[in-house]
Amino acid sequence: MALSTPKDVYLFAYTLAQLAATGYVLYLAFSSFSDGPSAVYAVAGDLVRLLQTLSLLEVMHAVFGLVRSNPFNTLVQISSRVYVVWFIINAVPSAATKVLRIPYLGDDAHPLLGLSYATMVIAWGFAETIRYTYYACSMLGSVPYFVKWVRYTAFYVLYPLGISSELTVCYFANPTLRSTGMFSYRMPNAWNFDFDFAFFNTYCVMLVAYVAFSPMLYTHMMSQRKKALGGAKAKKQ
Template sequence: MSSGTNPKPRTGATSSKPSKPASPLTKLYLILYNGLSFSLWATCTLHGLSLLANGTPLPMIFNQVYPLLLITQSLALLEILHSLVGLVRAPVATTAMQVASRILLVWGIMYLFQGRIVGNVRTITATPQTGDYAFLGCLSAWGVTECIRYGFFVLQVSGVGVPAWWAWLRYNTFYVLYPLGISSECVMVVKALGPAAELSAAYWWFLVVVLGIYVPGSYILYTHMIAQRRKALKKT
């Protein structure tokens, strides 16, 4: 349940700013981490959208974008460590849950079932599947969200200052991006049920449980994001 953007716990009420006055080394690390994450997400997103604009078949978009997306999203595992050691103000449990849901998508579904529900690097077909559209939805929602979020943190931690329009994007774009991302994630999980059943009955049941959590969890998280948005805007 991680597709929403800005005001959720990992990206809104909490912050990538240090939980206490940062040392110059800590500050430099956070700037480099957020700057690298911003660059990687911007590359994935712009590359994918440019391929789409040029009429590239959806399976081929997956083939070309997914390898870098896998690395980019896996890098977010460091955010659990950041929260755990108190490097940033973010609840460990919430951060772990949100990062884990993305890791499930990129490793537990996209990686495992390439060619079954999304394009395959070995067997390229110009005929898109439902999973290819869902992948495009995930890429769009995740990419725009993370570019806004990591860019915000770079400006915030560096002390440059966040422009009002960027802050507006951070606290408003989730209204559109969260439904797009969460629905795309759910479609991918549903499409993975068939291949998962062939792989393992236990894995099929695991994905069923995940879907059961997505529905109520998405509503709770969405309303929480709205509440966090109000708090953040009230401070400004």
Template sequence: MRDPAAPSLPAPAVSSLADFHPAPGTMASGEEDGTVEEKENNNKKKTKSTLATIWLTSYNIVMTVGWLVLALAMIRFYVQKGSHRGLYRSIARTLKFFQTFALVEVGHCAIGIVKTSVIVTGVQVCSRLFMVWFITNGIRQVQNEESVILFLVVWTVTEITRYSYYTFSLLNHLPYFIKWARYNLFIILYPLGVVGELFTIYAALPFVRRSGLYSMRLPNKYNVSFDYYYCLIIVMLSYIPLFPQLYFHMLRQRRKVLHGEVIVEKDD
């Protein structure tokens, strides 16, 4: 990010030869001061850039390891139990921690160390948090649905691939198979993840309607009515315009990256 241009000042009128020809050493001193200031600014920029790279690398390593831990926990549970029933509850704490920690990515965009849209990143992260906190965590009756396991598996594979891609890119040692996985696996995983999320929300609708979960009925002291049942229906309908945009965006990114063109990376 380049610094904004300094405001130009009007040139002083030349009233004498002394004004036109500065005293010996004056120009050299000014040039030295300017050079020193420029070097200091460059050093500050390099320091900020280095610190940002160290932080982003550390963050992506932690998130890669976190999702790997989740993957191993799911595999171990299924091997031991031979069933998916109870799997969500066994990994819920770890899942909630690492998925909530992803809110940091919105901060990365807000302060400018990652060049992508705050709104896009915020929507993507918050949609995941909604599924975790207000669907699977808030409605226990759906935790053993096959659709929950479907989107959990998709999320886990996607996030391991995504965060490892960012980590190796920051370290300037990106293996081709990770690059390939990043821009090919989503072709199948994204639609499967959407199917899992939609079927989970759909499975939650009867329980929400019967219990009135998170709903507010009139009359109340706030004089506000809110029906979580219809809110979930609206959320499901929102997938119709949003999913194609994100999916085709990734397809465009895939074509550019696999053809070796330079692009601005955006979180998916």
């Protein structure tokens, strides 16, 4: 579409800003790798949290009709990342720097296995860079076939990488959430109500929201890819 209205100009400027910022996050993530995986959080953590929070604007874009997206679907897609950066990482920073070790390899084996937060940021960064590039091209009226193909293909790798990384970070936070009672509301209290956030994080978020629903979302994205690309014999634009 032509950038002929204030709405179009705003959306294009928002898209370019997010594209530049997510590209910068990827640069920070890869450039800090030489200092160890935990350096990614130290260098990029604040910016990642800011960008994921600002992405809530996209829900408002849908609510006010600036884009055609369904507001509820947009909220569901964004809320998991906002949950991770605020209720997990911001609350328990150590979850972003713990080392994921493989049993029987020893404590000193493969120190670069502590990649959970780093791989999460990288998966998010690539996914968002690809998405915003696609949006920017679409707003200008022409989407190259390669951009479209990457938009509907990269999820095969990025989605499992991102989901597994998010799950690992949530798992790392659980001991602290359980021992401190953070975000919990325990009885006795005036409302006669009990809420255990560590239980919620384990069973409602990790087991239901991630493990149960992720396969359905994955197959949905495969279906969307087929519709967008028309199968293996799709013609290039």
